[in-house]
Structures are given as C-alpha cells and as structure tokens.
Amino acid sequence: MLKVQEIRELIKLVDQSSIDEFSYEFEGSKIKMKKHGETKTVVEHVQPATPTSAPAPQPAPVVQEAPRPEQKAKAAAVQELKQEEVQDTSNLHKIVSPMVGTFYQSSSPEADAYVKTGSKVSKDSIVCIVEAMKLFNEIEAEVNGEIVEILVKDGQLVEYGQPLFLVKPE
Known part of the structure; x- marks a missing residue:
C-alpha cells in the first residue's frame, strides 16, 4: 500500500x-x-x-x-512556501553521484560515517563511497564548506547525477 x-x-x-x-x-x-x-x-x-x-x-x-477556491488559495500559498525553500537552497553546492551504484556513508559497516550533518569538509575530503560493479569509488566534497543535508540513506541505490549532499560553501 x-x-x-x-x-x-x-x-x-x-x-x-x-x-x-x-x-x-x-x-x-x-x-x-x-x-x-x-x-x-x-x-x-x-x-x-x-x-x-x-x-x-x-x-x-x-x-x-x-479543490474549492479556498483550497486552491491554500495550495498556492503552500506552493509559494516550497518555492521559497528551493530558493534558500540555491546557494548550496550539491555533491552528486558520478555513477550509478550503491551509496555507503562509511568504509565498512563498523566504521563511523565519513561525514554527518554539520561536518566541515575541504575540497579533497572523502564524503562517501559509491560501489559499482564491485569497485568502491571514494567521492570527494569538491568544495570547502559545511555539510547541510545528507540526501540519501546508507545502502541506497543512486543514479548518475543524483544529488547526495548539500554543502554550504565557505
């Protein structure tokens, strides 16, 4: 369901x-x-x-x-708020997946995650691993900044170009 x-x-x-x-x-x-x-x-x-x-x-x-006219007005207001939220994230850098594969937050199930929300990163910081065809590819932050949001879950399949993290650049 x-x-x-x-x-x-x-x-x-x-x-x-x-x-x-x-x-x-x-x-x-x-x-x-x-x-x-x-x-x-x-x-x-x-x-x-x-x-x-x-x-x-x-x-x-x-x-x-x-929907009735008053419901349409309420829906328009909600849509406007959503657009404002989108505009707020427009200044954030998206770290995207360079390939199709499986997203991992750490190098092994026992290890701590590379980054968490609020973590400071530099251009060459490893933020995650994307496993494709039994190859584990380390993904770097690409910018100096702070991780604002992690957009995928550990073990989730990701697509090429799919945003993985939102970073507030410094």
Whole structure:
C-alpha cells in the first residue's frame, strides 16, 4: 500500500507534467488520476484473488473531489512556501553521484560515517563511497564548506547525477 506522502508526490508530479491522465498499479494498490475538467483522485486497494478462498470484501475507493477556491488559495500559498525553500537552497553546492551504484556513508559497516550533518569538509575530503560493479569509488566534497543535508540513506541505490549532499560553501 502506498503511503500518503508517496501519493502526494505522485499528484504533484502529475500536476506539474503535461499529461492529462495517470494510472499506477503496484502490489494490489491502484491509483488513477485525471487532470482538466472534473478533477478526481481515486485510490483503491485491490486484494489479490486466491483460488482457495472466497474473495475478500473490497474497501470503498477514496475519492477526493476537485479543490474549492479556498483550497486552491491554500495550495498556492503552500506552493509559494516550497518555492521559497528551493530558493534558500540555491546557494548550496550539491555533491552528486558520478555513477550509478550503491551509496555507503562509511568504509565498512563498523566504521563511523565519513561525514554527518554539520561536518566541515575541504575540497579533497572523502564524503562517501559509491560501489559499482564491485569497485568502491571514494567521492570527494569538491568544495570547502559545511555539510547541510545528507540526501540519501546508507545502502541506497543512486543514479548518475543524483544529488547526495548539500554543502554550504565557505
């Protein structure tokens, strides 16, 4: 079952895109969204049918009606706040992954993390390791500054160009 935050992110992405209709089905959950006209978001959980048991009763779909004018105003204010947050991070340097691989905060599970939020780094400081094809690649900070935020979790798969850290340059 999808989490509320994941559903919100999907709604946001669909809203910002040029697509008019979106359907998503995963592990028994189904989401269908339509833009333009009468906007409704339907989320329903579908139980997989098992041949040996009677079908389970289905919960009623959750339907969100199109937002009212006051809800639109509130959403616009929230969007404005989010844009301000984005602008606040525009002066921060992003350390990005130079390759697809697995992110590690330390050289071994027993070792301390290379950096934590608030750590001071220099251009040649090692901040993490990205493992790709059994090769462990040390990633350097690229700037002098302070780690403001770690954007990925230890052991998480990362993509080429994906931001890993936000650094406040000195």
